[in-house]
Amino acid sequence: MTAATATxxxxxxxxxxxxxxxxxxxxxxxxxGGLLLILIVVASIxxxxxxxxxxxxxxxxQRLRNxxxxxxxxxxxxxxxxxxxxxxxxxxxxIVGLSVAVLATVIGLAIGLVSGYLRAVxxxxxxxxxxMMAIPAIMLAIALIALSKASIFIVxxxxxxxxxxxxxxxxxxxxxxxxEQPYIEAATAIGTSVPRILLRHLLPNALPPLIVQATYxxxxxxxxxxxxxxxGAGTPPEIPSWGNxxxxxxxxxxxxxxxxxxxxVFLAVTVLAINLVGDGLRDMLDPRLARRM
Amino acid sequence: xxxxxxxxxSTPAGVEAPHxxxxxxxxxxxxxxxxxxVVKAVDGVSLSLERGETLGLxxxxxxxxxxxxxxxxxxxxxxxxxxxxxxIRFDDTELLTLRPAAMRAIRGNxxxxxxxxxxxxxxxxxxxxxxxxxxxxxxxNLPRRAALDRAVEMLTLVKxxxxxxxxxxxxxxxxxxxxxxxxxxxxxxxxxxxxIADEPTTALDVTIQAQILDLMLEMKERTGAAVMxxxxxxxxxxxxxxxxxxxxxxxxxxxxxVKALFAHPRHPYTRGLLTSIPRLNRAAADSAQSQRLTEIxxxxxxxxxxxxxxxxxxxxxxxxxxxxxxxxxxIEAAPGHIVACWNADKLPEMVxx
Numbered sequence: 271m272t273a274a275t276a277t278x279x280x281x282x283x284x285x286x287x288x289x290x291x292x293x294x295x296x297x298x299x300x301x302x303g304g305l306l307l308i309l310i311v312v313a314s315i316x317x318x319x320x321x322x323x324x325x326x327x328x329x330x331x332q333r334l335r336n337x338x339x340x341x342x343x344x345x346x347x348x349x350x351x352x353x354x355x356x357x358x359x360x361x362x363x364x365i366v367g368l369s370v371a372v373l374a375t376v377i378g379l380a381i382g383l384v385s386g387y388l389r390a391v392x393x394x395x396x397x398x399x400x401x402m403m404a405i406p407a408i409m410l411a412i413a414l415i416a417l418s419k420a421s422i423f424i425v426x427x428x429x430x431x432x433x434x435x436x437x438x439x440x441x442x443x444x445x446x447x448x449x450e451q452p453y454i455e456a457a458t459a460i461g462t463s464v465p466r467i468l469l470r471h472l473l474p475n476a477l478p479p480l481i482v483q484a485t486y487x488x489x490x491x492x493x494x495x496x497x498x499x500x501x502g503a504g505t506p507p508e509i510p511s512w513g514n515x516x517x518x519x520x521x522x523x524x525x526x527x528x529x530x531x532x533x534x535v536f537l538a539v540t541v542l543a544i545n546l547v548g549d550g551l552r553d554m555l556d557p558r559l560a561r562r563m
Numbered sequence: 564x565x566x567x568x569x570x571x572x573s574t575p576a577g578v579e580a581p582h583x584x585x586x587x588x589x590x591x592x593x594x595x596x597x598x599x600x601v602v603k604a605v606d607g608v609s610l611s612l613e614r615g616e617t618l619g620l621x622x623x624x625x626x627x628x629x630x631x632x633x634x635x636x637x638x639x640x641x642x643x644x645x646x647x648x649x650x651i652r653f654d655d656t657e658l659l660t661l662r663p664a665a666m667r668a669i670r671g672n673x674x675x676x677x678x679x680x681x682x683x684x685x686x687x688x689x690x691x692x693x694x695x696x697x698x699x700x701x702x703x704n705l706p707r708r709a710a711l712d713r714a715v716e717m718l719t720l721v722k723x724x725x726x727x728x729x730x731x732x733x734x735x736x737x738x739x740x741x742x743x744x745x746x747x748x749x750x751x752x753x754x755x756x757x758x759i760a761d762e763p764t765t766a767l768d769v770t771i772q773a774q775i776l777d778l779m780l781e782m783k784e785r786t787g788a789a790v791m792x793x794x795x796x797x798x799x800x801x802x803x804x805x806x807x808x809x810x811x812x813x814x815x816x817x818x819x820x821v822k823a824l825f826a827h828p829r830h831p832y833t834r835g836l837l838t839s840i841p842r843l844n845r846a847a848a849d850s851a852q853s854q855r856l857t858e859i860x861x862x863x864x865x866x867x868x869x870x871x872x873x874x875x876x877x878x879x880x881x882x883x884x885x886x887x888x889x890x891x892x893x894i895e896a897a898p899g900h901i902v903a904c905w906n907a908d909k910l911p912e913m914v915x916x
Contacts, residue, residue: 389642456684459636460671460698460749463664470697474688 297554303546310540314360322354325510334522343532346518355510356533362499362511363492363540366426370491373430375484378437383468383476385438386445396442399435407432407494412503420506425498429491440483444476478555485548489541496537512537584611585756585789586635591649593627593634600867604630604644606813609893612757617783617790619804619821621797621836625863627813628793632759635791636676637666654756672702675750677779679762681742685734692718692730695749702753717748720785721778740771747779754786761793776803797840801825806899809833812874813866815893819900829902829910831879835859873905881906881913 294301313320321342329349337344343352385395411428418424448454449472457471498504499513507514512533519529593605605627612618620628633639634646637658651658653674658666675698678684685694695714699705705713711730718726721744734742743763750758760779764772780803783790792804800807800821807824809817809832817830828834838857861878864870873879876886883906891905906913 452678452680452683453686455638456676456678456746456749457686457697458670459638459676459678461667461669461701462671462697463667466701471686471689475686 297550299546300550300554303543303548303550306539306543307547310360310536310543311364313357314364317354317357317361320357322357323351325350325354325358326508334526336526337528343528344526346515346529347522352515352529352532355515356512356536359510359512359515359533360536360540362422362505362509363495363537366422366429366495367488367492367540367544369426370429370433371484371488373426374433374437374487375480377430378434379441379473379476379480381434382438382441383445383472386442387449387464387468387472392442395438399438402431403435405432408497408501408503411494411498412501415503420504422505422509425495425504428498429494433487433491436487437480437483440479441476444479445472448472448475479552482548482552482555485544485551489544489548492537492541492544583614585614585654586610586612586791587650587652588631588635589650589652591631591634591651592647593630593639593644594647595644597643597867602866603813604866605634606866607649608810608813608815610808610815610818612789612791614756615783615787615789616806617780617792617804619800619807620791620793620810621795621800621807622810623795623863625812625866626810627866628810629761630813631810632676632761632791632793635759636670636674637661638670668702671698671750671755672753673755674757674759675753675755677743677746677750677758677760677763679765681739681746681766684746685742687734690731690733691737691745695730695745695752698749699752713752714748717752718745720751720782721745721748723748739767740775743767743771743775744778747775747782751782751786751788755788757791758783758788759791759793762795763792764796764799765794772799797825797836809836812863812870814874814890815901815903816875817900817902817904819897819902823897823900827897827900827911829896829900829907830875830904831881831906831910832859832875834910834914835878873903881910 327350329345332341332345332349333347335341335345335349341351341353343356346352346355381395381399385392407429410431411425414424414428454467454471457467462471495504495511496513496516499511500517502514502517505511505514515533516530519526519533523530588611589609591605591608592603595602595604608627608631610618610631620631622628630639630644635651635653635658637646639646646659649659653669656669658669661669685691692711692714695717696707696710699713700707700710703710715726715730718730723729723741723744729737729741734745737745743766746763758779763779764775767775776799779790782788790803792800794800804821807817807819807821808815809824809830811832817824817828817833819829824833825837828837835857836859839859841856859878860880864874864877870890872885872887873882873890876882879886885905891903891907893901893903894907896902896907904910
């Protein structure tokens with residue numbers, strides 16, 4: 271146990287030492303997933319310079335065109351360039367995915383650390399978490415958007431809330447194991463205060479599994495955002511997102527299937543890339559698991 | 564029986580001692596609440612520690628040695644354990660009623676502790692230097708960089724080669740002996756008044772044990788700390804301690820200057836412990852007859868519930884009727900030599916018989 275945790279702590283150093291090629295050979299999943307993810311992120315950020323036009327400029331004369339040299343993915347029913355919309359749409363997915371992953375992890379981490387270490391807090395907090403876990407993300411989002419107006423912020427909140435308890439449970443279980451470790455007792459014995467023990471001693475030990483969990487949350491947030499947008503309860507229609515592009519293309523699926531499939535492929539590849547990175551990180555951070563596989 | 568030794572409350576040698584005791588534990592009772600009942604891990608222990616001395620605390624596993632130490636540090640896990648009675652005075656401060664923040668200011672600073680397991684007492688994801696610096700920064704209000712420099716100095720003092728490089732390493736990159744050196748560095752970093760060492764060499768290789776003990780004593784000389792050495796190794800006690808307290812089943816059964824204890828053990832349990840040590844010369848002398856070591860029959864009794872009479876009586880070859888009725892009072896059999904046994908004065912004859 272100790273040896274494994276210890277190894278994970280220095281997992282970062284061998285990358286620098288062994289060189290890029292060796293790293294790719296040793297951790298192919300992280301390399302492939304990371305490469306795909308970098309491509310998608312760069313494409314979304316650099317969208318204006320990738321041969322795109324304004325994704326929301328309407329051109330009724332050019333409705334529902336097939337892919338051509340001018341419109342690589344064709345145009346939608348308002349004559350908007352589909353390629354531009356798909357590339358710009360990646361921004362929404364990635365922003366939502368990343369924000370939810372960061373928010374859920376940070377909030378869940380804070381609650382989980384305190385709840386795992388202080389038993390009095392634990393009993394109350396965990397019941398609240400159980401309650402939160404019972405709320406389906408999509409239902410919550412639809413309810414929130416019905417109450418206010420559709421915005422990416424609301425989507426982020428709605429997807430984050432049900433993810434928080436998952437992180438809390440993970441962090442709490444890690445803390446419950448770690449708090450019995452002699453080095454925590456030793457830290458107390460040199461007069462370390464509770465907040466300091468949480469931040470300096472428990473947090474770094476809980477980080478590796480948490481990072482892995484964050485990637486899964488990111489992937490699931492991307493999917494939920496797409497689902498919400500598809501249902502019309504997510505990203506407002508004026509902002510292109512993979513979900514609402516697919517929703518708008520749905521009536522033309524039999525005639526022009528690529529209108530649904532192309533954004534779908536981007537969505538699938540993004541989620542796959544994030545999951546590959548997550549799986550790879552898990553193997554990398556937990557050497558015991560990697561050897562077994 | 565005729566001498567009618569006066570039962571004295573244990574302030575052993577406290578009167579004659581040139582230095583006042585730096586630590587006074589009296590009537591300490593630490594109980595644990597478990598599903599099976601109340602475990603009286605420490606049941607009325609009194610001891611004192613003088614400035615700069617080395618006090619040995621011996622006994623089998625489960626005798627309450629470690630719990631006594633943890634009680635002094637106020638590190639008894641609050642979920643199950645509680646100090647139910649007694650007082651622990653450290654330099655005129657009552658530790659048992661101290662606020663948590665004040666207690667934290669004492670821990671690691673004026674009283675520090677070395678644990679048994681060097682393998683798991685260091686945080687695996689923190690660099691060694693930072694772990695030493697943590698205690699220094701905490702108690703001496705030094706900035707990070709200065710604390711790290713002090714940490715490297717400490718590593719030099721505990722004789723770790725290439726201290727600057729080692730300070731940047733993680734615990735798993737160090738050997739067991741080196742980790743215990745780091746633990747000593749952490750414990751001694753703030754030059755504590757008291758160092759509690761809970762079986763500091765038990766988990767180490769035999770060849771390393773002597774080095775670590777020497778180092779501990781050297782650090783003690785350097786800082787003038789009083790050391791409370793918990794161990795079940797009487798050989799270690801003989802080499803290092805000035806006074807010894809023998810514990811059995813949560814109570815103190817004998818306390819004596821180290822020479823007196825080894826020469827004239829007055830409690831049958833102490834005698835049992837002493838005869839169970841293998842001796843090279845004795846083995847050579849009568850190897851033919853007694854290859855087997857003497858052992859104390861039986862095991863430490865369960866500490867749950869009330870025990871009638873002396874806790875050692877069931878295992879004691881000399882137990883009399885009286886022993887099964889009441890726990891013997893602590894009597895001062897010789898100056899500084901305290902024993903809790905009904906038959907303490909008769910023991911030498913009983914053994915010869």
